[in-house]
Amino acid sequence: MKSWTLTAKLYVSGLTFLVLALTSIGTTLWVTWNLEGGAAAVNEAGRMRMQTYRLALAASTSGPSGETLALIRSFDASVALLRSGDPSRPLFVPWSEDSRQRFRQIAETWRQLRAQWTADRPTAQDAARDAGRFVALIDGFVAAIEAQMSRSTTLLQGVQLAMMGLAIAGVVAMLYAGYLFVLNPLARLKRGLTSVQRGDLSTRVEVDTLDEFGQLSAGFNEMAQTLQSLYGSLEDKVREKTARLEVKRQRLADLYEASAFLAKAPSLDALARGFAVQVRRIAKADAAAVRWSDEGNQRYLLLAADGLPAALLQSEACLDTGMCLCGQRRAEASIRTIPIVPDPAVSMGNCQRAGFRTLISVPVKLHDRVLGEVDLFFREPVALDDEDRDLLDTLATHLASAMESLRAAALERETAVAQERALLAQELHDSIAQSLAFLKIQVQLLRDAMRREDAAAMNGIIGELEAGVRESYADVRELLVHFRTRTNEEDIEPALRTTLSKFEHQTGMKVRLEIEGHGVPLAPDVQVQVLHIIQEALSNVRKHAGAREVVLRVSRTPHWRFEVRDDGLGFDAAVGHADETHVGLRIMQERAQRIAAVVRVDSSPGRGCAVTLDLPAAAALEPAAPALGALA
Template sequence: MLVKRSVTGSLAKALVGIVILSVLSTGLALTTVADSLRDAEAVNIAGSLRMQSYRLAFELTNGSSELNEHLAQYQQSLLAPALLKLDRFYVPADVRQKYLVLRQSWLALEKQIQESPPEDYQANVANYVNQIDHFVLALQRYSERKLTIVAAISVMGYIAIIALVLFCIRFMRHQVVTPLKRLVDASLRMQQRDFNHPPLDVSLPNELGVLSQTFTVMSGELAKLYQSLEQKVQEKTERLQQANRTLEVLYSCSQALSAGQLDQRAFEQVLGIVRTSEKLQCIRLNVQDSLSQWQFGIGDPRPELPWHSLIITQDDKPQGSLSWQHENHPPHPHLMQSVANMLSRGVYFNRAQKEHMQFLLMEERATIARELHDSLAQALTFLRIQLTLLKRTVAGSSQQATEIIDDFDRALGDAYRQLRELLATFRLSIQDADLNAALQQMLEPLKLLTSARIQLHCRLASQALNAQQQVHALQIVREAVLNAIKHANAQEIVIRCQASPTGNNEITICDDGSGIESLDEPEGHYGLTIMNERAVRLGGMLLIKRGDAGGTEVCLTFPP
């Protein structure tokens, strides 16, 4: 069925008609009012002509010296713009005629003032003033007529607009409201599963007729499909409930992994959510590093229950596994796969966060090293040069001055050497977040400083340390290895990183050198003090002692 007479089109035409009538009535009224803006001025000027006429008669009799001035003023008033605009086609003929007669009469009177005796002007001025009165009266009636026209135009426009509005209301009631009410009643019946609604008016030539016909056809089709849909609804409901539960679990897991810092607590929270949702006996996450693994779980495993696992991969490379035990109903496979994928991304972001934080720390330390090099190192170099010049200058002087200069030289040399060591410490650059790889990278330049064999045995998971902990641990290991190289004459240095039986992180550096004589540092040396301060920053403890078979053993223990 085609739409023959659109509701929107009919309403649009009516509204356009209303707008046109409004514009016309308002425009005509505004035009008339605009034309009346200077009517009051014209009446006022015309009225003043009477007074000026009598004043000229008085001055003419007394021979006043202001006669010519007032005569020019009268001429200016008679030809004022407010009066000149009366000479237009839409101005009534009697107004134009009276104004024209008034101007012509004035020409004769003006000639009498200038050429004839005063008695001639005084004899004609009363007749002239009478003409002015008639002209003023005509102006007044003309102004009143325009106001009447404005009122008439407004009333006619309002009547026409009200008529169109009543037509629109009647049209909407018959063509829109009644059919819509029937459609609403039919839809409410269909909502109550009653498809035998009263027949709709399908003969309307507008959109509602098309809608009524389509609605009637649709209700018939729905009545046929309702039975089959009821059977499928139950199946879909069960699937949707399962999908909703899966989405809720995934959303909760995603929220847990959206924390600012991904650590063991976040991963344990994810495992706890999955275990509670799927009613698992136990669930574990194993993350494999290069030489170690990071493992934690939720729940108590039972030996009689089998383990089920999913491999966690990143870029087609295995990163670990997700394992679980269930007693009754197995978990949804798609859910467990999705959780495994989320944990894989979480492990990746954990490493990425650690690399980023480590990079920021290294960048900050490099900045400090540059500032020290550009300021303090340059100053110490300048002082050493100045001290050398001073030695040459005071050569052969008193022995006391020479001893003071020598002491100052030694102190300056110690300060310069300590600054160089500090710069080397600050310039330590580690780019890898994996603890084993970072240790290997840090030890490479140290192996070039000694013939001793340096061994590394790392069984500590990288995820057990955050970026700051890893940087402090690397600095302690570096300082301990440097001490073994410089002071112990060691031939073998062994670094072991592992988890202690109590669950803490433990890093041990052993050498076979001469062994440390005392824990009291010489004056001007601060290596051991800095190592202890770093251990405190880690929340742990640093133990330095002589080994059982000789050498020195440095043991760092701190919580994960």
């Protein structure tokens, strides 16, 4: 039964006990039925005794009359009933050899008596004698039936005792089978689990059957073996995982450090030298070189190196593209691992003489444009995996971005210087140049007056020259104030107060600043242009207004608005005179256009002048082009 499943074992055990129980119950029912049928046969035989006496009396008294014949037919029916039985009652004779012999004697004797009693009338004495002998045969037949019933009763008692024993044995057998097939395997598994919980992973459960518990025990053993194997190698796996995480952490730290350095490098030379040191350390190379390629990718110039011999530095300071494996062509640029072996077709003598055995070439590319190359030199054979390639490619990409940022910053500075010079030229042309032209004319007039020896004219011209020099000096001071103005604060108010304070100190006029509302601060480059426009408006007041008081009103809502109002002479704003006032207005208009603002002039003779600057609502949020910021 070791190869049987638990289901089969339980099924066979239960079926066996069911068959035994059904057999016992069937045997009991069969014996009981036999006893019931035998009892009915005994009753019928007892009725035949009574019928015999009645028939003997009727035959001796009346002969073969109708009553006698009726009794004979009833007796014939009783004999036939005993012979064939009646299952419906039930009634049947529990036949045995003795009972069959006695029934044959009864049947034979009845035929003789029936023939005698139907032929003539017997005497009472003969009828009584024959009836007594016949009843004795019936009594013997009844005794044989009772003996057979006694044996059936004994059998019934035996079967009942057997059923009691079977019930007890069945309970005991079921308990034993439950222990053997279920409880004992469960106890073994429980002991195994307890041992595993205590840390004894070498615990195994005995597998002595192939049933479900045997399969469960085998699975438990496999699980324990797997746990033991995993636990045994757990420390190695933890160390391996820790080492991998440490490598990745170090790579991220190296990448972060390199990125931080590249972002802060002040020049291309410092960028290349620092990157060469860092990439050599990160790649664990024996030497590293950073080369720059021209826009046409015709040659590679050595920008910086770390660890390279002096002879190699001198010989490879500038390489033509494709001259050796270091300088890659644009179309073929990719990360390559190059073993340094003697090859007449390829020029690698310098590297070989320096003792290097492996060269890793990493192109520095940005938007499919080759900006240069990073060369790593090793004195031992080296192979790159995918992670190393990704790290070197990322470093090269950061280097390319840093180089491009330096180039863009240089271009931006160049553009800012050019715009600053253009602005300075414009300011000089619109102010000092005109004054110098006037002085040049006055000098020529002075020479003419001197030739004519016209003292009055010379005195007048000298006065004009003196006034022109003072005007030019004032213009120079005003330009210096303009170009030194800075907006280091988020709010423009401190710069406005500084500008008005300087104006009041220079001119002696009374100045007042009025600010209302609250708004989003202006962008720095917009603040610079606003200050220059206000300074130009104040310059016009100083030169032409003849005012006693100047008011600067600033409104922050619903948008920024600046108004410079004076109480001077005023002028007709509708008349276009090409004088300095209109020159200053043109300068203010040009500055306002750079920040998408509008300048309006409201003036009339004798009523002073008001210069209004209206800024768009977006000026506080969107700074102008970066180049304009350089004007500050």
